Amino acid sequence: MSAKRSEIVTESGTERFIPLNKLKKSPNNARKTPHSEAAIESYAASIAAKGILQNLVVEPELDGGGAATGFYFVTIGEGRRLAQLLRVRRKEIKKTEPIRCVIDTANDAFEISLDENITREDMHPADQFEAFKKLADKRGFGAEEIAARFGVTPHVVRQRLRLSAVSPRLIDAYRGDEMGFEQLVAFALIDDHARQEAIYDRLSYSRDPVTVRRMLTETNVAATDRRAVFVGHEAYAEAGGTILRDLFTEDRGGYFEDAALLDRLALEKLQRVAAALQKDEGWKWAEANLDFPHGHGLRRVYPREVELSAEDHTIYEAAQAEFNLLTKQHESLEELPEDVDARFGELEAEIERLEALRHAYDADDVACGGAFVVLNHDGDVRIERGFIRPDDDNRQRNAFAKSAMQGGDEDAADCDDDTESDAGLSDNLIADLTAHRTLGLRLALSEQPDVALVAVIHALVSQTFYQGAEANVLDIRPGSLFLGSHADGIADTEAGRSWSDRHARWAAQLPRDVADLWAFVVALGHDSRMAVFAHCAALTVNAVKLPRDHRPRALATADSLAETVGLDMTGYWRPTVRTYLGRITKARILEAVREAVSSEAADRMAGMKKPDMAEAAELLLAPTGWLPALMRAPQAVERDVTQSAAEAATDGPANAYANAAE
Numbered sequence: 260m261s262a263k264r265s266e267i268v269t270e271s272g273t274e275r276f277i278p279l280n281k282l283k284k285s286p287n288n289a290r291k292t293p294h295s296e297a298a299i300e301s302y303a304a305s306i307a308a309k310g311i312l313q314n315l316v317v318e319p320e321l322d323g324g325g326a327a328t329g330f331y332f333v334t335i336g337e338g339r340r341l342a343q344l345l346r347v348r349r350k351e352i353k354k355t356e357p358i359r360c361v362i363d364t365a366n367d368a369f370e371i372s373l374d375e376n377i378t379r380e381d382m383h384p385a386d387q388f389e390a391f392k393k394l395a396d397k398r399g400f401g402a403e404e405i406a407a408r409f410g411v412t413p414h415v416v417r418q419r420l421r422l423s424a425v426s427p428r429l430i431d432a433y434r435g436d437e438m439g440f441e442q443l444v445a446f447a448l449i450d451d452h453a454r455q456e457a458i459y460d461r462l463s464y465s466r467d468p469v470t471v472r473r474m475l476t477e478t479n480v481a482a483t484d485r486r487a488v489f490v491g492h493e494a495y496a497e498a499g500g501t502i503l504r505d506l507f508t509e510d511r512g513g514y515f516e517d518a519a520l521l522d523r524l525a526l527e528k529l530q531r532v533a534a535a536l537q538k539d540e541g542w543k544w545a546e547a548n549l550d551f552p553h554g555h556g557l558r559r560v561y562p563r564e565v566e567l568s569a570e571d572h573t574i575y576e577a578a579q580a581e582f583n584l585l586t587k588q589h590e591s592l593e594e595l596p597e598d599v600d601a602r603f604g605e606l607e608a609e610i611e612r613l614e615a616l617r618h619a620y621d622a623d624d625v626a627c628g629g630a631f632v633v634l635n636h637d638g639d640v641r642i643e644r645g646f647i648r649p650d651d652d653n654r655q656r657n658a659f660a661k662s663a664m665q666g667g668d669e670d671a672a673d674c675d676d677d678t679e680s681d682a683g684l685s686d687n688l689i690a691d692l693t694a695h696r697t698l699g700l701r702l703a704l705s706e707q708p709d710v711a712l713v714a715v716i717h718a719l720v721s722q723t724f725y726q727g728a729e730a731n732v733l734d735i736r737p738g739s740l741f742l743g744s745h746a747d748g749i750a751d752t753e754a755g756r757s758w759s760d761r762h763a764r765w766a767a768q769l770p771r772d773v774a775d776l777w778a779f780v781v782a783l784g785h786d787s788r789m790a791v792f793a794h795c796a797a798l799t800v801n802a803v804k805l806p807r808d809h810r811p812r813a814l815a816t817a818d819s820l821a822e823t824v825g826l827d828m829t830g831y832w833r834p835t836v837r838t839y840l841g842r843i844t845k846a847r848i849l850e851a852v853r854e855a856v857s858s859e860a861a862d863r864m865a866g867m868k869k870p871d872m873a874e875a876a877e878l879l880l881a882p883t884g885w886l887p888a889l890m891r892a893p894q895a896v897e898r899d900v901t902q903s904a905a906e907a908a909t910d911g912p913a914n915a916y917a918n919a920a921e
Contacts, residue, residue, distance in 0.1 A: 271364040274314065276357035277331055279347065282340050283320065285332035287368035294338050302342035307351065311339055315360045316375075318368055331360065334368045335375045385434050388422040395420060418444070426452035429459060445471035448503065469869060479503060482512025486525045486549070488638025498524055525549060525634060532640050533632040542644070543651060544629035551633045553741045557646040558726045560628060561766035562618040575613040582606045618767065620645060627651040636748030649727070700732075716788060717780050719795035724766055725773040740801045754831040765794055804889075826892060829884040839887065840873040840880075848876050855885035 315336030320328045333340050346352050394400045402416040424447045433443045445468040446455045458474050503514040515521050529547035537545040630644040704711050718731035749755050802817035853861040856879050
């Protein structure tokens with residue numbers, strides 16, 4: 260026994276070729292976490308190209324009596340052993356492949372395994388980049404060949420080679436730990452060294468990768484931009500445009516470098532859509548714009564309800580009856596047969612087509628009106644119809660002509676500074692008399708609140724739905740902030756579409772001529788009158804908080820209004836990558852997940868990159884109803900709205916006037 264032990268000791272430090280199938284994993288290996296599949300693949304590729312460059316360190320396996328079994332434990336080089344076993348499974352080598360090993364029985368197996376894994380330093384990425392570049396430049400190796408020889412993917416090789424686009428000054432800054440690897444690769448997005456260095460100098464305090472990429476591409480257009488989505492990569496490239504790609508991140512299609520070309524292509528495509536719309540629907544004009552011209556100042560008309568033709572009505576009734584029958588026959592099935600599902604789709608399309616025929620623009624409005632063809636936030640075409648230019652407004656011209664005819668042509672005597680009009684009365688006298696009449700109307704209206712409400716509703720409706728008609732006798736000027744300039748795509752949200760549909764429904768019910776509006780409002784039932792009043796009043800709400808808009812009292816009133824109406828924004832908005840999560844810091848994303856879900860969920864996401872973190876957070880937050888602080892309901896305060904209104908009526912101006920008169 261002692262002779263055998265003496266023989267084993269003398270073998271320590273010697274080199275020997277040992278068959279692969281005689282090597283085992285050492286129980287004393289300090290690395291307990293298994294090697295990743297990627298690491299083993301990398302070892303296998305390297306060994307296949309260059310052989311095993313570093314010996315394995317082994318110790319003999321001994322049986323219970325201390326005798327050698329003929330097998331050896333791998334103390335250092337377990338990854339290389341696994342890589343060779345992978346090559347055996349791939350039939351690249353035999354299981355008896357001789358492996359060069361150094362036998363070590365003098366050192367503690369656990370200690371040298373630990374030492375191997377701790378006292379080492381990975382190659383600096385900058386050195387790796389230069390080494391790959393040398394192989395590419397001097398030996399002519401392509402990315403695929405370099406990848407195969409070193410067990411990495413061709414994409415990784417291309418990433419390293421792309422670092423040649425970075426200024427040597429920035430590479431040196433990276434070597435000197437003045438910036439991290441993520442910051443360095445962000446600069447590799449462009450090839451202009453001077454611009455890279457200029458931006459590096461500008462970002463002396465905040466050099467995060469997101470900011471670097473944003474500044475490098477501030478003159479470019481992201482492929483996710485609505486214009487790029489609408490035009491498309493192929494059309495842009497065919498027109499001579501170039502696209503900048505980022506190898507280091509998910510660049511979502513890259514960046515279109517020629518913004519002016521992209522704008523021109525998008526506008527030309529919109530113009531073709533506008534021309535087709537004008538031809539197909541008969542509008543007098545159709546104007547294409549990238550953005551909707553909110554300052555157009557034009558009167559707008561809406562489609563009216565019309566009866567279906569007898570033929571269309573018959574088709575509609577038949578389609579609806581078949582749809583209802585199929586629904587009843589298959590309501591218990593969890594999954595519809597393909598033919599039934601296809602038939603449902605056909606019927607839904609037919610019913611939708613016929614429903615659209617129930618609303619149509621007046622032929623006169625189409626003949627003198629037009630439409631705006633614009634680009635939506637998501638890259639789709641948006642068409643807004645029914646706008647009447649002043650020069651084409653036949654209805655308004657007819658109203659003016661009617662008014663002029665009613666004025667009469669009688670002559671009147673000269674009267675110093677007075678101008679003749681209205682049955683021979685001077686302008687100054689007319690103004691004097693109508694001022695007294697206005698005062699009389701004010702006194703009379705103040706004593707009839709029901710009529711005052713009608714007048715207010717008339718003023719709001721006439722200005723909301725009959726732009727430019729100037730038919731309101733009350734000098735009330737409702738303003739309406741365009742929300743789309745502050746929240747891109749808000750009109751296409753579920754809440755935005757709900758508002759547009761409600762507005763269009765009211766427009767379809769109103770009389771065509773504003774001269775008939777007063778009688779219409781008077782004839783409305785109480786509930787309908789209050790509903791249109793609420794709609795017009797709601798259109799004037801402005802609770803938007805802007806950087807230089809100092810309106811603390813107005814915003815406090817907005818909180819009171821939100822509390823009074825019981826506003827719950829979970830019914831109108833939810834946090835998504837586009838609406839919120841992609842526009843805040845990683846720290847805020849984690850804070851939201853921690854608050855709405857759990858600390859554990861937030862901790863699991865902490866290591867993610869920003870785009871992945873935002874997408875994961877969207878899924879986690881979706882069922883929770885979580886809202887940012889700005890969107891939450893204000894703290895409840897004790898108030899009695901009914902009592903306050905009663906007190907205002909008791910102590911208001913009318914009673915004060917009456918008391919003063921006594």
